[in-house]
Amino acid sequence: MAAPVSQAKHSASPRWQRRKEARPGEIVAAALELFVERGFAATKLADVARRAGVTKGTVYLYFDSKEALFKAVVRETIVPVIAQGEALAQSFAGSARELLEQLVREYWRLIGETKLAGIPKLMMAEAATFPELTRFYYDEVVTRGHRLMAGVIERGIKSGEFRSVDVMVAAKLAMSPLMHATVARMAFGSCMPEGFNVAKYLDTHIELYLHGIAKH
Amino acid sequence: MAAPVSQAKHSASPRWQRRKEARPGEIVAAALELFVERGFAATKLADVARRAGVTKGTVYLYFDSKEALFKAVVRETIVPVIAQGEALAQSFAGSARELLEQLVREYWRLIGETKLAGIPKLMMAEAATFPELTRFYYDEVVTRGHRLMAGVIERGIKSGEFRSVDVMVAAKLAMSPLMHATVARMAFGSCMPEGFNVAKYLDTHIELYLHGIAKH
Amino acid sequence: MAAPVSQAKHSASPRWQRRKEARPGEIVAAALELFVERGFAATKLADVARRAGVTKGTVYLYFDSKEALFKAVVRETIVPVIAQGEALAQSFAGSARELLEQLVREYWRLIGETKLAGIPKLMMAEAATFPELTRFYYDEVVTRGHRLMAGVIERGIKSGEFRSVDVMVAAKLAMSPLMHATVARMAFGSCMPEGFNVAKYLDTHIELYLHGIAKH
Amino acid sequence: MAAPVSQAKHSASPRWQRRKEARPGEIVAAALELFVERGFAATKLADVARRAGVTKGTVYLYFDSKEALFKAVVRETIVPVIAQGEALAQSFAGSARELLEQLVREYWRLIGETKLAGIPKLMMAEAATFPELTRFYYDEVVTRGHRLMAGVIERGIKSGEFRSVDVMVAAKLAMSPLMHATVARMAFGSCMPEGFNVAKYLDTHIELYLHGIAKH
DNA sequence: TATGAATGAGACTTCATTCAT
DNA sequence: AATGAATGAAGTCTCATTCAT
16 A cells, blocks of 8 residues: 555664565464464454454465464474474584483473474364374474484484484483473463473483483 | 163164263263364364264253363363372382382373373363363372372382482473373374384383482 | 042142142243243243243143143133123122222232233233234233223213213223233333332322213 | 445446445344344344344344344434433423323324334333343333423423322323333234224323313 | 153354455 | 455254153
């Protein structure tokens, strides 16, 4: 409606100008929050729109349907984070112990304690409703995450830091306290009076786990 | 499944039977399955009724509302299992190691691999929708389960089997691979080609965990 | 169920024995109250049954349907009262003025201030739903009532007490403050703080009306 | 009834039109008719919608619930008419007799013989279902109407036209033949073959009433 | 005769989606 | 590009009626 203003010089667009390119992201962000809070079926498109600062009709300009929006939320949000983890592992120079510890802490920092924690929670809740998306998530997120961790453990075995174990199983065991805490925070966060002490939980997990898998 | 009723004397079979005592249980069982499969909002009362072998109206003879049915599903199904675990711990004569191992295996046998696994999955998914029920579940199931396990670990510390650790944190860490596997089986069961090897997962968890927490 | 006890000597049956003959009347009485309070559509058969001290099924032993019950309520309840009024008029020996006054007061005593007031209220409310019953009511109650009053007025004209007026119109005008007060009491009874002063209302109506219609 | 919209330019007529301002009024009008015909409980929202030329969903764009619609019907429809009567009384210059007669005739012209007659009928029928609305109606319509008429009578007493009577009671008596005829027309209209002669009914009421209340 | 469990049609209401503006 | 009025399918819940007991 307003004539587009030339923005050659400034990377940040003026706040009063709504850019077409920003909309989808804003809608996806609003949808993530609401889908996580209420589940897919109980979330109203009108509420998503309101939270994104637009109206219902606008959502349909960018997404074909509620279902398409849900899939976009999952696909667009989580994959980049996995890639980040993989990059960390690849460039890491230290011991397997240190890398494992760092991956655990990074997971929490980037996912567990952020809004992204909603994605695993959401997939747990809605998996049966979206089989195709679930397959995607399982392959591109779950399995990839496990392989990442499995690679670290294998590194540790080869380096003599870790005992010889089934690396995929060990990887799942390294991740599961994180996964569970992530999902539990979403679900029971309001029931844990002072929050449960995550730091100690992570520390203890790392300590016990490394102790358990250590060569000697 | 239900034994066919003998009808030797009557030529026409009755259109329905009066089974006041059996109905609520059958309805709750049907509801559990569907709520787990589809979530609360996406489950239709008509489907619950059909699966329970009755009609919509009958469901309302026994439950005031869909919400009341949901609460009944959670409350009536899970609490007895916790009590069973507590009884096991109390009557157990062997070492803490053995008790911990047995509790882990029993959890899987009674919940993880049965339909009851749906309850934790359901609570994760619907916690925000039912705050009051969530509080109940958190107090009567989650916390009680953690305390049970914490008692075992404390026993092990006192007996010199385990290192001195924060018992509640250690308890959560002992449970979390179970919780996560339970929920994951519900969500991703169909994605794991031959199922993932649960036996090895449990064995390895017990081994690594006991190794990690052992005095020596 | 209990063997019938011989009651040769006592006219009053023992309270513990429910007699088949009493049932329909009890149900009709309960139905009248509830139909009046809530209207036909909003009245539940189950409530009628409960107030009558029986269960739903029993209502259907005596009445074919909810509609049949409604018709029974109207037909059985109101007609006898009209007959009473006609008898009064026929046997009355005094002046037309006195008879008119007495009919007005009797109407209030027998209908206006009793539960029977519900019948006119009910017919006003449900006339469109029961055209056939309405026709019956209009012919057997409304018109008959008007004719009764018209006869009185005619008597007064002939005796020289009243002016010459259209007797049916004058009859309706004599009745309408009664009808309206009857219906209004049902509807707005709870809104009139100390009740409105019916006695004065009746007195004034009689006075003004007789004054208005008087020869002189 | 609605003027057809010119469509010279478009080959296909639009499936619906956007008429935000007109809808509520049309829906209220349709609802009034149906509520009056069938009563609140027996009226289906779908029928209201159809008669208003919209679909069920549209009704809920403008009214929160069936109950809210009912209240709107009563509140929005009747109050303006009362105000009209009050204005008439205030600006009237002639005698009390003439004003009383005119008010009676106006009542019939504006309410008794129009669709608005349904409102009193409706309130009679549904008062018990909507206590709060009934209170509103009683205060803002019934009582206000009575006060209006009481003022006229008081004027007549002061001017020496009328005898000294309880003005509120006399007011109610002046109104009740109107109220009753209004409600009766709604209920029994179809039973009165050639209609009953309203003109004569009103004339006679005015004549008898004024005769009855006259000083001499 | 009496019960009340069971039925099933139908009501109100919600909300994803469409489309006139 | 954006809006939001309008739609209509679908879900929850109610209740008159039936019928096994």
